[in-house]
Amino acid sequence: MILKWLENNEIGGGPLRLTGADKVKRKEDFLDPKIIDNYLFTLYGRSIYNDKPVYIISFAPKDSTSVKAKYKGEITIDEKSKAIIRYQYQLTSLAKKKLNQKFGTQLKTPLLVEKETKKAFITRTTSLTDYKVFVSFSNYKNKWYLKRIKAINEYQNTGDLFENYTATTESELIVTTVKTENIDYFSVKEQFDSTFSNALFNHNLSYSPDFWKNYSTLVPTGIVGKALEDLGTKISLEKQFQEKK
Template structure:
């Protein structure tokens, strides 16, 4: 099986150096509207996390954050268009764009959706045949030609409860056909970072592969990352049926077969009941209480450093348009404790949490070309060393971003002194 991991490189250091590079200039000054809102479930009054928000009849989209908030920038030409909001288990919500202009943080309530059983074949028990059929249908359910995507990418490193590094970037993605063995490509268009790693810290974290691994989470494009050849190492169980995009979806849980000692995955798969397209996956790597798990993530560390994995969690979402499903969002959260063998037997070992998230904010099929080799992001690249430093918020212009949750917003304010725009 092709092993999936986020590679973290530990290096001893005493200081942190911030790159002295020139910021890219904004290329597009077109007029746009900034729309904001908070999406809640009408039944629970709780925020709906990672709900898809898009402009109907366009490829402009974003997602809600962990507090249910979203912000989306739409061009003036879309003033009379409509937003559509989608979330698992809820009816689609359609809102005229014009009603959100100049009205910040409106509460948007979504109604839970019930599934009429006669709409779908009622099945239960072994979900293996459905998953294997879904794998066979990937070439039909996903684009058979390459397309270009614009995405917002964020990665962070937290020590205990404090953010010590934040990176944000607008990236271009060459998304290869799902009928080919071509790899996806990505390049950075613009970016910014902030770090607050104290000289007293004994390690500097370099996060390798965050952007390329975020694209690897496209399970429809890279099914072998989780399932191997045909998922023969897993047990699949059909749990129930939920609504997504106003259509029934099978919910299938999976976990490694008994007796398999390899570090694999467990989680839930959501399949569109009609097409059997993968619409969402939520899964964990079973690293808990595994002393060998750290070797998957940590490629280099000092001899006296001990690393214990706490968890590794993954999410991937898709969006449908014209009977094809497109990669739309993925998120990774990896947590581990770091202890030095001569320090209090781990009593005060700090917990580090590394998170990466990518959301597709636009997509087009004209002028689809591969990127020059020297512009491509490689799996060994450290994105924090590739972005530029700046402070001017207007730099992002019309580009859509993921709304920061409250905790990250606090960190951004705290680290704002570390953000500065550079001019040549």
């Protein structure tokens, strides 16, 4: 079980990954003016949502043989304000096959296991096999604010040592209070360089040689190991980091 936990450490989470999936806020994919023409939007009908009349619009790629448009889903629009108040989307079957998002992990095999398996390293690959997102908004003082966003990811893990398996992760952010006055904003210095779907620890820090001397890491092998060797051919990586302080 420890090995399974270790090789799954790259499956991330956190609020930024969730809010990064809000296509309304970011005007991305099926709401991006640059690629919206790759989607076909169809008025599915009218309905009632939270005691209000709404329009239900479905969308899917115009060209089922291309991944220029990779999502399909449904959008709920408030009939009175014409605001998007709820939507959901997921990868199309073609996008799941073509995009083939995956990452690999290689670990040094524990000594006892290495003697039995004759493998010096354990290699495992995690592939994203499905991705679904559900988003809804609530009305506060005649403006619509994010109410809930939920993401469901399905992964398939394959590789050495133990059986292949499928894992499903669910993450959800629920907003319970909207505050529009006396707001404390982050200063520019406190903002991260990238705030799209990243983990909170992804920000610049000064180089600390003492930290790295005591930092345990896996021995780089394969393509990664060769790349590190090439980078340190003329000047050691240690010296390169020191010069950039």
